[in-house]
Amino acid sequence: xxxxxxxxxxxxxxDDTIDDMQATAEExxxxxxxxxxxxxxxxxxxxRLETDDGYEDDRTGFDVLVPGNEFEAVQNAVDGAEFDxxxxxxxxxxxxxxxxxxxxxxxxxRAVLIPIYYEVEDAEETARRIEAEGESRLYVRPLDDxxxxxxxxxQPEALLPGEA
Numbered sequence: 001x002x003x004x005x006x007x008x009x010x011x012x013x014x015d016d017t018i019d020d021m022q023a024t025a026e027e028x029x030x031x032x033x034x035x036x037x038x039x040x041x042x043x044x045x046x047x048r049l050e051t052d053d054g055y056e057d058d059r060t061g062f063d064v065l066v067p068g069n070e071f072e073a074v075q076n077a078v079d080g081a082e083f084d085x086x087x088x089x090x091x092x093x094x095x096x097x098x099x100x101x102x103x104x105x106x107x108x109x110r111a112v113l114i115p116i117y118y119e120v121e122d123a124e125e126t127a128r129r130i131e132a133e134g135e136s137r138l139y140v141r142p143l144d145d146x147x148x149x150x151x152x153x154x155q156p157e158a159l160l161p162g163e164a
Contacts, residue, residue, distance in 0.1 A: 013091070014117060017098040020089060021113045024102060028111050033104075036073045036112045038140065041065045043116045045123035046139070060129045061137035061153075062116055071142040074149045077112050081105035083151055088158035095120045097161050101138060103151045112151070114138055120161045127160050 018039065025035040044063040066074070087102045101114045116138070118126075130136045136156035140149045153159060 013093055013096070013098060014115075017091070017100060017115050017117070021100045021115050024089070024100060025111070025113050028102075032109060034077070034108075034110045036070070036077045036110075038064070038066050038070050038074070038112070038114050040115065041067065041143075043118055045118050045126035047125035047129070059137065059139060060126070060133055060135070061139065062118065062126070064114060064116060064138050064140045065143065066140055068142045071140065071147075071149070074112055074140055075147075077110050078105075078149055081108035081110050083110075083112070086151070086153050088153070088156075090158050090160075090162070092120075092162055097123075099159050101151070101153065101159065103138075114140065114151070116159075123161075130156050130160060 021037055025037050028035050042063075042065040044065075046059045046061055046063055083103045083105045085104045085106060087104070089100045089102075091098045096117060096119055099116050101116065103112045103114065105111070120127075134154070134156070136153045136159050138151040138153070140151065141147065
């Protein structure tokens with residue numbers, strides 16, 4: 001693993017986050033929900049990008065890279081469903097934030113569980129923009145970046161780092 005990667009030395013905590021996601025998914029299934037559980041390959045905070053050639057990307061939130069089969073499962077889950085509520089479970093250790101986001105489409109009985117991680121320092125601008133806008137977004141995408149599924153989180157405090 002890249003020595004600058006947020007999970008360097010933190011894989012046990014990431015494994016715990018995945019275990020928490022799986023336990024939450026099991027509880028939802030027992031309550032009658034259909035679930036999709038993601039295992040991101042990478043999570044990137046999205047600060048505004050402006051380049052000399054005029055390109056600007058004003059996405060706010062986190063880019064979540066998932067395997068192609070998981071992306072297809074997310075696409076199927078969102079088809080015809082409105083994901084209008086969410087829950088988030090947040091933990092922080094050594095300036096790395098771990099979050100399990102549970103996006104819910106109550107009318108369809110579907111939930112998509114998205115674990116994310118990021119270093120506090122790498123996400124400072126992202127956190128400022130999320131706080132200012134009052135919402136965050138998760139952009140779930142496959143490796144080829146040909147498509148994205150967007151999930152919006154209103155009142156996103158649970159996705160942000162706690163006070164140090």
